[in-house]
Amino acid sequence: MxxxxxxxxxxxxxxxxxxxxxxxxxxxxxxxxxxxxxxxxxxxxxxKKLISYGANILVTPKRETLRISYGGYSLGDVIMEEDPIDLATAQKAIDAMPLRANIAIVAPKMLAMTRLSGQTLALVGVDWEQELQLKGYWEAEGEFPGADGAFEALAGAEAARKLDLRPGQSLDIDGKTLRLAGVLKATGSDDDSALFVPLKLAQDIAGKPGQASFLEVAALCSGCPIEDITAQLQEAMPDSEVRALIQVAESRMYxxxxxxxxxxxxxxxxxxxxxxxxxxxxxxxxxxxxxxxxxxxxxxxxxxxxxxxxxxxxxxxxxxxxxxxxxxxxxxxxxxxxxxxxxxxxxxxxxxxxxxxxxxxxxxxxxxxxxxxxxxxxxxxxxxxxxxx
Amino acid sequence: MNEKNLLQARGIVKRYPGAERPAVDHLDLDIGAGEFLSIAGPSGSGKTTLLHILSSLIQADAGQILFQGQDICAAPEAVRNRLRGLVFAVVFQQHHLLPYLSALENVLLPFLGGIKPARAADIATAQAMLSRVGLAGKENSRPGQMSGGEQQRVAIARALVRGAQVLFADEPTGSLDSVNGAAIIQLLRELNSEGLTVVMVTHNDEFAAQSDRIVRMADGAIQTLS
Structure with missing residues (x-):
């Protein structure tokens, strides 16, 4: 007691x-x-659900610009040739990051130009699986390509209107026949005027196999600030330029x-x-x-x-x-x-x-x-x- | 040390806020070691206030209380706490036992001021004290299971368990019938005969008459000594 x-x-x-x-x-x-x-x-x-509303980090090749002027008259900036991103190297670098767990999606893009029905068109080569996760807000008439989708394409609303494209129609692109799985509803973004094709096809057309023009990355930021993730990405990929889309990240974290x-x-x-x-x-x-x-x-x-x-x-x-x-x-x-x-x-x-x-x-x-x-x-x-x- | 000066009150004044006159007014009193002193007087005469000042339950506004020659009014609170715990013991008209503790636990209460548990020796002392007040075998009874007289005996045992030298009793028979009241006075008389100094406030002249000396108070001052 x-x-x-x-x-x-x-x-x-x-x-x-x-x-x-x-x-x-x-x-x-x-x-x-x-x-x-x-x-x-x-x-x-x-x-995790919010990452389907787009990337919050953009990885682009480092580029050099040359400002040309003569006699006080500016001729503008000229972009010197840039080296595309090597995907295997990039993947290895990302996997080695301490904050790897925070990288939810890496969606590579290869940009190329082609002609279809007599018109010049921007092709965007994508990894369907990653891209569809990242663009959860996309809606399509028809259907989305499957995860494999090696011979399928997806047209932006504006591109489809200009070329009179319909879901299910065949497209002949650079000697390859693709099936147009669907037509995207208007998003108000650059997606509207693009034709999305398998990454490999765009790489072949651009003559850059295994490479990407840029990467869109969706990172989970609740555990650590986006600045830490971009800093690690930059360190892992010194030949690239890593930019946080701060507004996207902050509104998401809000x-x-x-x-x-x-x-x-x-x-x-x-x-x-x-x-x-x-x-x-x-x-x-x-x-x-x-x-x-x-x-x-x-x-x-x-x-x-x-x-x-x-x-x-x-x-x-x-x-x-x-x-x-x-x-x-x-x-x-x-x-x-x-x-x-x-x-x-x-x-x-x-x-x-x-x-x-x-x-x-x-x-x-x-x-x-x-x-x-x-x-x-x-x-x-x-x-x-x-x-x- | 003179037998008369175990406890001395000198010029004690106590005025309660808002009161017209002091409850105790420049009062002097000597209490000898081993004495049985009764303080009597009508209601409002200041006897309870005096008892509380003597037992250091309250502080006087002026004057000195000397215990063995030391002024306890000027002592720090820790010293007064220790006096109340070890040297002075107080019992009241109401027994004020804790209802959720047994008789033995109530008697042990003074040992529980710190985190250290009560020792076996403390428990033995408490049991002996309960026996001394005639409650052997009632150790595990709760207050609610005991008579008023038994409860007052537990209160006395609790007050004295740490070997106090002075017992201050404020109307200890006030809530008891005459038989139980007489038994409590008899117990106090016995304890006094064993060397305990007893200072008792009472209205009851018959009980007061059993003490060695009676101090009669009126209007905060001592009127007569007998």
Whole structure:
């Protein structure tokens, strides 16, 4: 039996109050823990979905420009010949990056020119699988080429209008016959005037096998800033120019962070409410137990001992609530993610760090919430407390 | 040291905020070691206030309380806490036991001011003290399972378990019937005969008459000594 016996016995004697207080605190912490985990999974999932709205990094060959002027009259800039990107080398360099896991999609492009139906047309050679992941916003009349799609093409809306192209029609391009799988609906971008063909065909036409004019990269930025990823990409591909499409990255991260901030705000409100209840409960407990405090002081307990009795009672409730909240938070996470059809993404392993962090948070919050009522308790004068009754 | 000067009050003044006159007004009193002193007087005469000042439960506005020649009014709070824990013992009209602790645990309470658990010797002392007040076998009873007289005995055991030299009793029989009241006075008398100094506030002249000396108070001052 020591000083901790007092809060322990008191919480046991007032079990209904203890139960309610622990339940409220557990609810607050479990909501916080659950929302934190759910928001993490949702943000991750959200970002993965957002990458289908285009690249956020552009990798182009380094180019040299020459400014020509004579006699004060500018003739403009001339781009010197640039070396295309070697895909095998680029892939190897990307795979070796420390932040490789953050690179979700690498979509190579080879640009070439061809003539079709007597008109000059821009060909864009693409890797169908990567391209269709990156352009999740594309809609097509007809169908999209399959992942292999070695003899299929996709026409932009404007190109199809000019050349009167229809889905299913055959196209003769540089001696190869391709089937036009679909016609893209207008996107308002350069895609509208292009004809998308298999990467290999465009490489053959351009006479640059195994190479790409540029790469569009979709990176996941919730774990680290886009600047870190571009810096590593640049280091991995020194002969290329790596540019972050900052606006795209930031607007994407805004959406991701919005979900996280919303969850955090809701959690904070719940936790503050739980703390307020704890403070109110402890304050009423101090008022209710003035006689008890008076006795402690009358038999020689110091103010700090009285303070310790009340704070340790709250700490005990905090520790219990923290443990229960971890378990309840896990169930909450599974339930919510199940409702959102994302149960597969729910964390299943026990993680010590979040567990102990939650316990620590619970104990610290409860201790802080109880500090003021406990301080009030320590100020109770024994004679006033005992004689007033 | 003179037997008369175990505890001395000198020029004690205590005025409560808003009160017309002081509750204790320039009061002097000597209490000898081993004495059984009763403080009597009508309600509002200042006897309880005096008891609280003597036992260091409250501070006087002016004057000195000398315990073994040392002024305890000027002592730091830690010293006064220690005095209340080890040297002075206080019992009240209401027993003020903690309802969620057993009789033995209530008596052990003064040992629990720190994180260290009560030692086996402390538990033995508490059991012996319960036996001394006639409650052997009631160690595990909760206050709610005991009579008023038994509860007051537990309160006395709790007050004395750390070997206090002075017991301050504020109307210890006030909430008891005459039989239980008489038994408590008898217990105090026995403890006093074993060397304990007892200072008791009471309304009951019959009980007061059993003490060595009676101090009668009125309007915050001592009227008569007998």
């Amino acid at each position: 020591n000083i901790l016996t007092l809060p322990l016995r008191h919480t046991g004697a007032k079990w209904a109050r203890t139960f309610l207080l622990t339940a409220v605190f557990t609810l607050g912490l479990a909501s916080m823990s659950g929302l934190y985990q759910v928001s993490g999974v949702i943000a991750d999932n959200f970002e 959406s991701v962070h919005f979900a996280q901030n919303l969850a955090f705000s809701v959690s904070l409100v719940i936790l503050v409410t739980a703390c307020a209840m704890l403070i109110m409960s402890m304050l009423s407990s101090v008022a209710e137990r003035r006689r008890e405090i008076g006795i402690m002081r009358a038999i020689g307990f110091s103010r700090s001992s009285v303070f310790a009795v009340f704070v340790s009672e709250a700490l005990g409730i905090g520790l219990l609530a923290g443990t229960l909240a971890y378990v309840c938070g896990r169930f909450l996470t599974f339930y919510v993610l199940g409702e959102l059809h994302m149960a597969d993404a729910a964390p299943t392993d026990f993680e010590a760090l979040p567990f102990f962090a939650l316990i620590l948070l619970a104990a610290a919050t409860a201790g802080l919430a109880a500090a003021f009522p406990a301080w009030r308790a320590s100020l109770v004068e024994p004679a006033e407390a005992l004689v007033a009754l």
